[in-house]
Each structure stands twice: as C-alpha cells, then as structure tokens.
Amino acid sequence: MADLLFRRLALIGVGLIGSSIARLCRLRDDITSEIVATARTAATRKTIARLGLADRVCDTPAETVAGADCVFLCTPVGTYGDIAAAIAPALARDAILTDVGSTKQSVIRDVGPLLPEGVHFVPGHPIAGTEQSGPESGFAELFQGRYAILTPTPGTDELAVERVAEFWRRAGSTVEIMEPAHHDRVMAIVSHLPHLIAFTICGTADDLQHQSMRDVLRFAASGFRDFTRIAASDPVMWRDVFLNNREALLEMTQRFIEDMTAMARAVRWGEAEYIVDKIERGRRIRRNLIAIRQA
Numbered sequence: 210m211a212d213l214l215f216r217r218l219a220l221i222g223v224g225l226i227g228s229s230i231a232r233l234c235r236l237r238d239d240i241t242s243e244i245v246a247t248a249r250t251a252a253t254r255k256t257i258a259r260l261g262l263a264d265r266v267c268d269t270p271a272e273t274v275a276g277a278d279c280v281f282l283c284t285p286v287g288t289y290g291d292i293a294a295a296i297a298p299a300l301a302r303d304a305i306l307t308d309v310g311s312t313k314q315s316v317i318r319d320v321g322p323l324l325p326e327g328v329h330f331v332p333g334h335p336i337a338g339t340e341q342s343g344p345e346s347g348f349a350e351l352f353q354g355r356y357a358i359l360t361p362t363p364g365t366d367e368l369a370v371e372r373v374a375e376f377w378r379r380a381g382s383t384v385e386i387m388e389p390a391h392h393d394r395v396m397a398i399v400s401h402l403p404h405l406i407a408f409t410i411c412g413t414a415d416d417l418q419h420q421s422m423r424d425v426l427r428f429a430a431s432g433f434r435d436f437t438r439i440a441a442s443d444p445v446m447w448r449d450v451f452l453n454n455r456e457a458l459l460e461m462t463q464r465f466i467e468d469m470t471a472m473a474r475a476v477r478w479g480e481a482e483y484i485v486d487k488i489e490r491g492r493r494i495r496r497n498l499i500a501i502r503q504a
Contacts, residue, residue: 213239214376215305219277220246221270221292223257224443225338226309227283228347231262233380236349240379247273248344249284256344271299279372282308282320287449290319302327305369309335311396313360313389315453321362329369332360334392335382336400340441353381354502360389397457402465404447405458407439 218234218241220227234240246263247270248254258266267273274280274296282289289310300306306328310316316332324330337355357377361370374384414425451458475483
C-alpha cells in the first residue's frame with residue numbers, strides 16, 4: 210500500500226467537490242486516516258453526518274482545522290477571505306492549505322496574507338464538476354481522467370506542492386502547474402464565459418412572452434438543453450467566480466461580442482464562406498477534445 214498522504218484532512222464546505230473528495234478518501238485507504246468537515250448551515254452539517262462523509266462534523270471552520278495537516282477550502286471563492294481570517298489562528302504549523310476554486314489570483318490575494326508563518330498554501334483547481342450541488346451530489350470518480358491545476362506562488366514549499374499533486378494523482382487526475390494569471394485567462398474562455406452565456410441565454414428565453422416560452426420548453430433542441438444544464442449550476446458559486454475573475458472574463462466577453470457581431474453580419478449579408486469557416490473551426494475544436502479524451 211502507498212504511504213498515507215495525510216493524517217487528518219479537513220474539509221471546509223461539503224458540496225459537489227467537497228463531498229466527492231470525502232467519498233474518494235472513504236474509498237481509498239492511502240489518503241487519510243481521519244476526515245473532519247464543516248459547512249455553513251446546521252442542516253448541511255446534519256446531512257454530512259447522516260451520509261457518513263466525515264469522522265467528525267464541527268460547527269466552525271476553526272474547530273475543523275485544528276490539528277489537521279491538510280485543509281481543503283471547498284466553498285465559493287468569495288468566502289475565502291473571511292474563512293482564512295477565522296482559521297488562521299487554529300492552523301497547525303506545517304499544515305497544508307489548498308482549495309478547489311475556479312479563480313486563482315483572487316484566492317492568492319484574499320488568503321495568502323492572512324496565513325501564519327509555517328503554513329503552506331498551495332492553491333488548486335480540479336477541472337471537474339457537474340451542475341449539481343450539495344453533499345449528496347458528489348461521487349468518488351468525479352476527478353478521474355480530468356486535470357487538476359496547481360498555482361503555487363514562488364517560494365512555496367516544494368514538498369507541500371508535491372503532496373497536493375499526489376492527492377490529485379490518487380484521485381485519478383493529471384496535474385499541471387500553472388501561473389495564476391494564466392490560469393484565470395484560460396478559465397475565462399473555457400469555463401467562465403460559457404457559463405455567462407448560458408445564464409444569459411436562459412434569461413433571454415425566460416423573458417419571452419408566455420406562449421413563446423411554453424414552446425421553447427416543449428421543443429427545446431439539444432443546443433438549448435445543453436445551455437439549461439450549465440445554467441442549473443450553483444448561483445452563489447458562479448456569482449463569486451464572475452466577480453473574482455472580472456478582468457479576464459470581461460476581456461473574453463468583449464472578444465466574444467465582437468466575434469458574435471461579425472457572425473451576425475455574415476448571416477445578414479449572406480457571407481456563406483465566413484459562416485462555414487466558423488463552423489469548421491468549431492468542429493475542429495470538438496475533434497481535438499475527443500482526441501485528448503476531454504469531451
């Protein structure tokens with residue numbers, strides 16, 4: 210059996226990602242010997258206990274991290290600053306603090322300055338998820354065949370980075386090290402902008418007159434259904450993602466608006482060659498995703 214990675218692993222937030230981490234740790238015997246968890250509401254904490262996702266469920270983040278050698282932040286990124294301030298005095302020396310948030314510059318900005326000396330901060334982002342949320346939505350296989358991106362700042366303890374990387378490898382993920390600003394720009398186009406578009410197009414449909422909206426729902430083709438799946442994602446999480454990756458998201462949104470305007474102009478003026486080129490480029494991207502098994 211491989212060496213145990215962590216003696217005690219603490220989870221702050223047990224939604225889709227947090228509960229999937231907990232289930233993974235339950236499934237494998239080489240990650241941790243104890244899981245301690247907390248959540249914002251008493252109802253969620255009761256659900257965590259009922260599902261057996263943790264050995265102990267605590268009422269506060271500070272109580273949860275006490276004595277843990279690894280702590281995962283699995284809440285919306287907008288909460289990280291307050292949580293970091295609350296847990297900082299309770300973090301053990303040499304503990305590793307990591308996260309699963311979809312923005313990285315904001316996480317480093319909000320968390321890093323609050324941590325005491327001797328705590329190793331390794332920001333992370335598993336590129337995995339569904340539109341579901343809550344502790345009952347997770348599954349241990351969520352991370353298999355996916356990427357996990359780590360964005361440590363210069364000077365971060367290399368052993369701490371390797372231990373977090375090894376956690377994700379044992380989860381079935383491929384680990385990439387990336388500069389935080391580059392991560393945020395990449396996520397803006399591959400994740401954040403598509404969600405922004407999905408929420409917007411569903412809002413547009415919802416604003417239609419009653420009969421039109423009924424027909425939209427009755428005759429929804431696969432394209433619109435795909436948008437509704439994305440738009441079913443957690444609103445608080447995505448609000449925080451949009452606001453905390455504001456600059457990169459606005460840059461990609463402006464690029465998209467310009468390209469969308471050009472496409473609309475081509476449709477208006479019958480520029481068939483331009484339209485076909487755009488469609489072919491989309492088909493090529495899809496083929497490439499399939500080739501690298503990320504489809």
